[in-house]
Amino acid sequence: MNQTWVLNRKTKVYLESLGENWLKAGADSFGFRINGRTVYCIRSESYRDRASAKPTQEVIQTQQSIGLSNEFSSVAELLSISSRVRLGDSQNGTLFVDGLDGLTHQKRLDLDANFFGDTQQLQSDVDSISDELVEKQDQLVTLYQLSQTMRRHLEIQPLFSSLIVTLQSLFHSQGLFTLVSSGGLSPIVSAYPDNSLLDGNIIRALQEMHQEKESTIFNETDFEKIENLLFLPLHVKDPFQASFVFVNKLDGQFTTPDLKLAQLIGEQISAQFEYVQLHQELLNKAKLQAEADMARNVQMQLLPTTPPAIAGLDLFAQSKPASQVGGDFYVFLPDAPLPQFVLGDVSGKGMPAALLMTMLRSSFQSAARVNHNLDQLTADVLNDANRSMYGDFTAVEMFATAIVAAFDLETRELSYSNAGHSPVIYCPAGGNPEILPANGPAMGVVDMDVAGHDSIKLHPDDLFIICTDGFVEVWNEDGEMYGYDRLLELVSSIRHYSAMEIAIEMYMAIEEFSGTREQDDDQTLIVTKGVDHESK
Amino acid sequence: MIGTVSKLELDGRFDAYQAQGTKVWLKEEVEKMSGQGVKANILVDMSKVTFIDSAGLSALVVGIKKAREHGGTLHLFGLQQAVQIIFELSWLDKAFPIYITEDEATKAFNS
Known part of the structure; x- marks a missing residue:
């Protein structure tokens, strides 16, 4: 560090007190030089008086007062002592006294110089420590601001x-x-x-x-x-x-x-x-979860587990979406000329399928309200719903399979129109369960009224089960698919149970088969069993 | 005529994982052909497909609808029995032109 030495207030006060003592001791002047430049000097009053008078007189009087010969032109140059001050850096400092000399004075000045040097060193240490402290304090304040900023x-x-x-x-x-x-x-x-x-x-x-x-x-x-x-x-x-x-x-x-x-x-x-x-991640996750929960609640409310009572039938319906929401649905239409029910499966998964499913469900409800032709009631309802939804299906690139069924208690005839839906199982009381194939294409595939129309008899103990492919396309840990054969065997073995018991058995069988493997498809069913109307 | 037919080969499990890519390919192919001023006739080789689910069916339904919009159609051939059953059960065997061999399916575009 090669800074210019500056006389600060504290140093000046210190030099003043040293100087006053020297003047009392009879010195003409006392001062401090840095690199040959005088940065501080104090003179005695008598010296000042003499300096303001004639210079020759001054010299003579001074010479007389200390008893020196007249031959010297400048007493100040002659009578002078100085002592080096160690300032701890490359600065070259000197304390000087004019008008005095001798070993005693020199020793005293040396002591002053040592002491002054030490105080200067201490002073500069203290200064740099305070600078550092100020800097540290600034940093701490900024760090505090920083942590506040971050927390906000x-x-x-x-x-x-x-x-x-x-x-x-x-x-x-x-x-x-x-x-x-x-x-x-x-x-x-x-x-x-x-x-x-x-x-x-x-x-x-x-x-x-x-x-x-x-x-x-x-x-x-x-x-x-x-x-x-x-x-x-x-x-x-x-x-x-x-x-x-x-x-x-x-x-x-x-x-x-x-x-x-x-x-x-x-x-x-x-x-x-x-x-x-x-x-952010947690927040987004929580938001999505909340939305999904809400959607699931809405969907579950649209799918009542207690269907309306239909005379001559023991009914049970249930839906278990694999993810939060799904495209499976069912709806009961009890007010039409004949009681009807619909089960469907919108292709795809998640929110898009769920949204389309609610629209489709509504379109079936509307269609059931306006169609009363008993000759082909279910086909009319299906065609109506397909017509109103075809544009939407095309726009979102989806389709849906669905089956509409109507039950006539008088004739015990169950008529149905099946738009590509599977499996639909019919099991007459005395016979074996069989898969009823679709009699029309899935909804959203063809923009025409092409719904087919068939019927079966549903006498007491006859079974009619509609479920979604979540009961067929289920895989076990060995990679085997549950398939139609196992499903038909299962139905055959539980045919004597009530509609609700059959449903529970079916869900349990699927769960047992899939083991630890997670199901990735919705499982939805309507179990319909013929019962004696009088005994019900 | 045969030169204007685009062929797609599918294999393995044609489910949700394959369906999305296939759907995109079919749409782009139909639009490309239509842009070149040719009928969007698409031939789909199903002979290596062992399983199809509703997502797979959905991709094919989107494909045939798109092709028909642009004056073409989509022919399937070589369905394995398990896949054929799915098409029959869902009545889609009547919605899609399905052929046994590639030759039959290709020639049928001319009729």
Whole structure:
């Protein structure tokens, strides 16, 4: 350090007290020189009086007073002692006394010089410690602000922006660059407060440093506008990566303590970034979960497990969506000229299928209200619903299988129109269960009235089961599919149970078969069993 | 005529995992052919398909509807028995032109 020595107030007071003692002891003047330049001097009153009078007189009187010969032209030059002051650096300081000499005075001045040197050293130590303390206090305040800033922001972008200003003031840098990248993409470089320090070369160099993820200081650079820089990578969760670059320190160069502080802050910021990321993920997940729960509740309310009573039938219906919501549905239409029920399966899964399913359900309800031709009641209802939904099915690139069934208690005839739905199982009381094939294409496939129409008799103990492919396309741990044969065997073995018991057995059989393998399809069914009307 | 037919080969389990990509391919192919001013005739080789679910059927339904919109159609051939049964049960064997061999299916575009 080669600073210009400045006489501060405390030093001046100290020199004054030393000087006054010397003047009392008879000195003409006392002073302090740095590198040959007098920075402090005090003169005795008598000396000042003499100086204001004629110089020759002054000299003579002085010579007389101390008994020296007249031959010397300047007493001050003759009678003078000085002593070196150690200032602890390259400064060359001297205390001097004019108008006195002798060994005693010299010793006393040497003691003063030693003591003055020591106090100067202490003073400069104290000054630098206070400077450091002030600096540390500034840093602590900024760190506090930084942590407050971070806590206020729970989103990445605002957090990032608010950090910029605080960090720049903490490191006294002219500019701050940020590099942000995601995955293997090359990082985006931004500069604050403006782009004036950036050029192609520096960007390329920074991108390399960003890859290496090492915090570093450069106090000399080859870049035109960059004198020094501090590079600080943040350790954020993959695939994101971010780095801060402080450029051109305003008061000197970046130091190791700067780097350590930066690393410390970097760790704090990284932790906060991760916290923010995690918070966002959890928030999004919770939002999705809440929406899905709501959708599921709505859907479950649309599918009542207690169907309306239909005379001559024992009915049970249930739906278990594999995910939160699904495309399976059923609906009972008891007010039509004949009691009817519909079961359907919209292709696809999740929310799109669920939305289309609610529309389809409504279109069946509307169709049942307007169709009263008993000759082909179910076909009319199915054609109506298909016509009103065909455009929507095409637009969203989906289709649905569905079966509409109507029961006439008088004739015990169960008529049905099956738009591509399977499996539909018929099991007469004395016979074996069989699959009833569809008699028309799935809904949304053909824009024409092509619904077929068939009927069976449903006497007491006859079974008519409609379920979705979740009861057939179920896989076990060995990769085997449950399939139609197992399903028919199962129905045969439980045919004597009530509708509800049969449904429960079917769900249990599927669960047992799939074992630990998770079902990935909705399972929906309507079990219909003929019962004696009088006994019911 | 045969030169204007696009052929798609499917294999294994034709379920939700394969269906999405197939659906996209079919739509793009139909639009490409239509853009070149040819009938969007698509031939689908099903001989290696061991299983089809509703998502797979859905992709084919989208394909045939799209092809028909653009003056063409979609022919299937070589259905294995398990797949044939699914088509029959869902009545889709009547909605799709289904052929035994590739030759038959290709020639049928001319009729």
